[in-house]
Amino acid sequence: MPPEIKAVTLPADGRIRAVVDAVLPCVDGGRFAVKRVEGEAVEITAHAFTDGHDQVRVRLCWRAEGAPAVEEVEMTPLFNDDWTGRFTPPGPGRYRYTVCAWVDHFRAWRVELQRRVDAADILLAAQAGAALGEEAAARAAGADKKALGQWAKALRKRALAAGRTALDQMDQIEPEIEAIKTLALDPQLAELAARYPDRRFETRFSATSVTAEHPGELPLVVDRERAGFSAWYEMFPRSASVDEGRHGTLNDVAERLPYVAQMGFDVLYLPPIHPIGRSKRKGRNNSLTPEPGDVGSPWAIGAEEGGHKDVLPALGTLADFRALVAKANTLGIEIALDIAFQCAPDHPYVKQHPEWFRWRPDGSVQYAENPPKKYQDIYPFNFETDDWRALWLELKSVFEHWIAQGVKIFRVDNPHTKAFAFWEWCIAEIKSRHPEVLFLAEAFTRPKVMHRLAKLGFSQSYTYFTWRNNKAELTDYFNELSHGFGHDYFRPNAWPNTPDILNEHLHHAPRQVFITRLLLAATLSANYGIYGPAYELMEGRPRAPGSEEYLDSEKYQIRHWKLEPDQYASLHTLIGKLNAIRRVHPALHSNAQLRFFDTGNPLLIAYAKRALAGDGMVTSAVLTIVNLDATFRQTGWVHIDAAWLGVGGTESFEAFDLLSAQHFHWHDGGNFVILDPAEMPAHILRIKP
């Protein structure tokens, strides 16, 4: 199999000598976008160099995607050909950035001239510098052009005049040579010349990336701040009635808003609010034989009243929904909707678009199944349908419909059971018109699948936190989330419970376990949420021993929750305090600066988060210590790094417990801690830099 020998093509211009490599951050060679939030500076590093001893100049180039104008930021050298630069995008949207570099002959000339000692060499170099100055003048305009031209002219004239001195008499004109050198090295002129560089042979980063449209330009998605910092509260609208036995409505949810706001949540997430299928409807506790009056699962979407764009009549109307959104906004709460792309057998789509489903040999529609299990109340879409274009457009229009009603956050149900390509297209399409819209991926599945969805554009992702309980698990997992390869695109959202997951450690658990899991979620992850009122009321009854399903799950029935004011029967006061702590302390608004500290005790976990200013100064630091043992007091020595916390170099510093309002004096190194779960299983210490 001797392949044909082909001449290797010469490049378009072989005089391009600078190299730009390893532009970071970069997800999969530019195939996917890096994510940042509004107001956050984007820090770019790159390798840049050229052959030989020449100097390079390096610039970071960025623009809003679609915008023709490119902004340029001069990058600064670090060590060993590493360069750094930063920019702050003006707002949410899609951006592109790349790095360019060129050989800076003016700078090389200047650096060399500084080191020259031979008089004849200095005079020749001055003439060479005059030529470079004239070239810069030719690229300049106005006063700059004039200044550069005059400088070049003067330099040449004096160098030529001095050059007429015989070589063996050079030492006689030493002061003039020094003066010429001084003129040549004029720092203001150097600065002026630097403004008009010769970029004919500029290199642009091109190592990887992707499209002809964006050669070498890496993609960046900037989301609004809530993408990076949010506290979610999930509740079932139909359980929102204050009257036991009455089906809750969207208006009841509106009445519940002050309660949610008091707890300090900023996202109120509602399970699907659409008409619920009647055919094959499930009964209480997932029974296959429903009783009359059973309300069915909100995820069995669609009935004769309508589908994904409609409101279940028992909940109210589209107008009620818009009113709910409006009232929530006045309290600083956003309504997040659940989008579950699947149909009940009586969903209008089934008749209107039979080609969007799979069919069985007996002429029935293929329901969801995982043999021998059957989910006959759910018809999945067939993403391999020949009519995929119409399907995709319709599904996208569901988001657009709710965006028109004021929704800006979607929680997407099981995105990993729909085609990946659909999500990439759909999210990009939505965000191109509505960059403020956020998507949370509910993909409790294998790691690579979760990561793929995050890369495709989901703004936040559910995590394995729900199953990470002991100190080693928590440490490994949150180190991975904060510092692992996904940190540029995977934004974790940590939930101690969901309607689907009552983890075993919450089964009939005491109050302190609910507190512990809540504190961990809220301080380890900038985005977190709870499913309530089950959580604050510490509901811990599973459907069966070992099952992750709730007994009398709201998925299949209405629950009437008694919203106790008693702080021992409800965690709502503590939750309010916790969310207030989160809001006030910028350290807790991001996961990038998370560090665990040794405690010498496997039941005592300690970690800190901090916020940094542009110059690297610590502006906020919070140190959390949690007793993971529900029963016994635990003690330990927490070994901290005071400098990392921004309080290095002092004898001791104040550590103020934001939970108990106690003042402690801490110092660098080991500090003794004792935590009694019967009182409060944690310290959340504000460290004042």
Next chain:
Amino acid sequence: MPPEIKAVTLPADGRIRAVVDAVLPCVDGGRFAVKRVEGEAVEITAHAFTDGHDQVRVRLCWRAEGAPAVEEVEMTPLFNDDWTGRFTPPGPGRYRYTVCAWVDHFRAWRVELQRRVDAADILLAAQAGAALGEEAAARAAGADKKALGQWAKALRKRALAAGRTALDQMDQIEPEIEAIKTLALDPQLAELAARYPDRRFETRFSATSVTAEHPGELPLVVDRERAGFSAWYEMFPRSASVDEGRHGTLNDVAERLPYVAQMGFDVLYLPPIHPIGRSKRKGRNNSLTPEPGDVGSPWAIGAEEGGHKDVLPALGTLADFRALVAKANTLGIEIALDIAFQCAPDHPYVKQHPEWFRWRPDGSVQYAENPPKKYQDIYPFNFETDDWRALWLELKSVFEHWIAQGVKIFRVDNPHTKAFAFWEWCIAEIKSRHPEVLFLAEAFTRPKVMHRLAKLGFSQSYTYFTWRNNKAELTDYFNELSHGFGHDYFRPNAWPNTPDILNEHLHHAPRQVFITRLLLAATLSANYGIYGPAYELMEGRPRAPGSEEYLDSEKYQIRHWKLEPDQYASLHTLIGKLNAIRRVHPALHSNAQLRFFDTGNPLLIAYAKRALAGDGMVTSAVLTIVNLDATFRQTGWVHIDAAWLGVGGTESFEAFDLLSAQHFHWHDGGNFVILDPAEMPAHILRIKP
């Protein structure tokens, strides 16, 4: 700056559901080639999965670059959506590989059928399977087509017949339903169907890479074995005369070949053999005032007798050179030539191509300088010349000229002072016609520049080994070389000395230091070399205290070396033994399997290399322990991992010292070692798996 809103383009086919990601190895997203040697299997891993519960099939696709036929290898799943596959390219050359995947509906159907228990479901699934069988038959031919068709027909017929049984009588035909299930699950038919998969919606890896010509195909360069395993000997031909005072010739080098072969070297590398410039010639010890008769530096290339394609008349003729190559080949030695792209002032290029050089304002050619230092005997090429195409073609023709004389290995002098783009083009161009040709980069410069040259195509690279002396330095550096990010493209070649570098630890050093550095180079690096006879004769006199220059350096004068047969005055016998050990033990032929072991003593370094068969079995293992202290005996406990060495699970095993021919009994865990530098500062232990 609100960018224009543009619809995001729908993909060409939205039904493509499989994902292929993270294909490894991969250098800079496919921008540069991975390197392997002939006969070595190339192991590829990838992430592959699809949405939902469906199964994927994954294939590794590879071909010689330019060859239309693609070879396919079925990949096998590991854990968590990781897949692996391997292929062995047939010989040196350039290859491309990628990974493709598709959703395997036949397999999903079969897996689900195995789990089905409901009789009616089984009969429906059998019909669905019959349809899949017919589709496979339509893609098949000959006997396979017939077999698949018959199976599908029989399956459908029996399923339909049984299906006519009333639903409430199904249990009466249980044996028939079991028989249908057995027929449907026929493993031979499954295998047959798997040979004719439905690949309409196949995904091909495309995350990164580069060119329209090679969509998603990652580049691979396969070199002949010497690229990965070689022992180099450098000598100055003009010092090869046996008669003191006579200028050595290429014929003298030919006479010296048996001596080199006895030492076991397989590459004999000669500094430039071209005419040496007379203008500004340097004298002995780099003097600016040469004496009459001074021979000048071989790197000051070019005089009226010719340039880079000519032989210095005092050395002989092109015919002599060809004869030398031929004789060397009979002894298993290859001649490597030094290519230094720079000119003496009297090089013919200067007059013929003045536009290839930079000019100073006084009308003279710009010589090399690093102010205030001047190298007036060297004119660098100007790679920014407008005539760069002609320059590149001429430089490439220098390699071609020597390839025509039989040279297959080039040591390139200071490649980092020439344009990077030139090297990428030139090496690719040469290797497209001569895949056997190897290039060693002499770039003693900053790490990123060295790595760039390796990525651009250099087959081997000089390293920092020359300056890495203590245990921590050696451990860190060789771990980086073997396991760091460059391991797929950067092939180290370790030299304890070169004509330019007499490192301080060799200054007036005793015999055991020369032995230690030699052993380290030869056992840590599969490619290594020495500059002789300076090395084997233990020349340790610097030009000045602290200088890395040799006193009376051969760079500027002829040396007459007395090739002592006495083994205390020369290391040549030990070198011969060492190179024989290297040759016999495959463990020492590669750096991929290098591991350091704890000794508890900072002056005692221990490390092993091993070779693995395709199935992961250890086929060769060599454990080296070196006393880094030139003066004192050192002892320590070497903590080994017997299983890693292929001798796990035994009470003890033989460790045979290949240097001293001593037998030791070693075991897993700690083993006591004592090494006296006065005798031999090292063990090289063969561990027999």
